[in-house]
Amino acid sequence: MSQMVLSVLGTLVAVLGPAPGHADPQQYVDDVVATWQGGQPVYLDPDSGAITExxxxxxxxxxxxxxDDVFVAVLPAAAVRQGPGDDADEASDLLDELYVGMGQQDGVYLVSFSGAGTYAAGYGDAPGADDVxxxxxxxxxxxxxGQVDQTLNxxxxxxxxxxxxxxPVVPVLVAALVVAALGAGGLLLWRRRRALPRRRASGESVAGPAAYAPSFPTYGDQTDTVQERAALAREDVTRLGEELDxxxxxxxxxxVAAHVQAALDAYADASRRVDALTTDDELRALGQTTEYARWQLHTAQALxxxxxxxxxxxxxxxDPQHGPSVADVSWAPPGGTLRPVPVCRACYERLTAT
Incomplete structure (x- = not known):
């Protein structure tokens, strides 16, 4: 981490107190349990930066x-990144500690750790415990x-x-079935025409808007290796540090300080991971972490x-340097397979222009 980032982090400590990554894990449990036992079913940590009050x-x-047996907590990612272990294992342990802290009360427990993911556990015979x-x-x-509010809702x-x-689900389903039955032929024809890929002079194909996905699988037509993608990822983490500086x-x-702290936490996490990238899953996880850091920084700047x-x-x-995407399109490299990809405004206009 560069000297400027260290300087910013030092200023944050003065503003917010000890950095969340160094907080006592038990303190998170105590704060959440105190809120739940006080009759509030939702605890929002002020350092999470994931949802608003x-x-x-x-x-x-x-x-x-x-x-009265559904409990929600939104914590910073640092709450499950206290050691070298897996986030999911630490999340499971923390959920169990919350359950014990609540006197082993049966129920549904939902905890989001901002950029580290959302986890749940069902205890006892509470409705939904087996399905949550x-x-x-x-x-x-x-x-x-980043869509913590949508995930929890x-x-x-x-x-x-x-x-x-x-x-209401039933009336909407009935109406949808009637409309689908009446207009199936025309709708199917319209959808088929709309999904027809258009091949550009460059050899790329584009087939219109695509459903958004937070990460993308590896396709057989990709020619770059994991090692080559890992090298690009290391360069991106370096750029992220420069952007924070x-x-x-x-x-x-x-x-503002809370959002910047979240960005710095994510950058520190990415820096720890970047030298041990051997699989596509690790690359995707790193990409989500750096994207989360930039989003938190941009949110602070917007405030x-x-x-x-x-x-x-x-x-x-x-090109990640183009900035955040604005839409997703179905795209394929020359001779390759169509897949959904996020693109910036300029790339969207280039790909969809007639």
Whole structure:
């Protein structure tokens, strides 16, 4: 870590107290349990930077009066990165400690660790205890790491909590089936025409908007090796450090400082991982960590500028230096397989231009 980043980190310690990565793990458990036992079903750590207070209040509003055995906590990633072990193992241990701290009360426990992921555990015979793991896994699959509010609300939706954004399921399904039956032929024809790939002079193919995915599999038509991609990843981590150095935002506002702290935590985590990349899964995990760091930094800068925080998006697939993506398109290299990729505004216009 460069001297400037160390300087920024030192300033953050003065503003926020000890850095979350060095906090006593038991303190997180004590704070969460005290909130839950005080009648509040949602605990939001001020250093998490993952959701706002109003979003936490909305989550609590869905649980209050519905069930008294559903508990939610949003913690910083550092809460499960206290040692060299796997995040999932540390998350499981922390969930068990929360269960013990609650006097082994049966229920559904949901904990998000910001950029380290969202985890759940069901204890005893509480409704949904057997299904919550599957439900959260599906929500995590369908959302990015930064979409903590959507992941938690989606989990509550599937558990049956009131106050969701959706319409009543049965009437909507009936209406959808009727419309589908009446217009199936035309709809299928329209979809087939819309999905028809267009081949560009460069040999690339584009087939219109694609469903967003937080990470992408490795395709057989990729010619670069893991070692080559790892070298690019190391360069990207170096650039991330330079970006943090150059930003040097003022930290007098605790909200801004919390976002910068989260970015620095993620950068430190990426720096630890970057020299031991041997698989595509490790590369994807590193990419999510660096993207999370940049998103937190950009959020801090938006707060300072008085503008809305940026949406959580992966960097442009064509070149991460283009910045965050704005859309996903189905794309293929010359002679390759179509796959969904995130692209910036300029690349989106280039690929979709007639």
């Amino acid at each position: 109003s979003q936490a209040e909305a989550l609590a509003g869905r649980i209050d009066g519905w069930r 793991g599957r439900i959260v896994a599906g929500q995590v699959r369908d959302h990015t790491l 989606g989990t509550l939706d599937e558990l049956g909590a009131p106050g969701g954004d959706g319409f 150059a930003a040097d935002p003022p930290l007098s506002d605790p909200a 300072l500028a008085g503008t809305p925080p940026p949406p959580r998006r992966l960097p442009c697939f064509v």
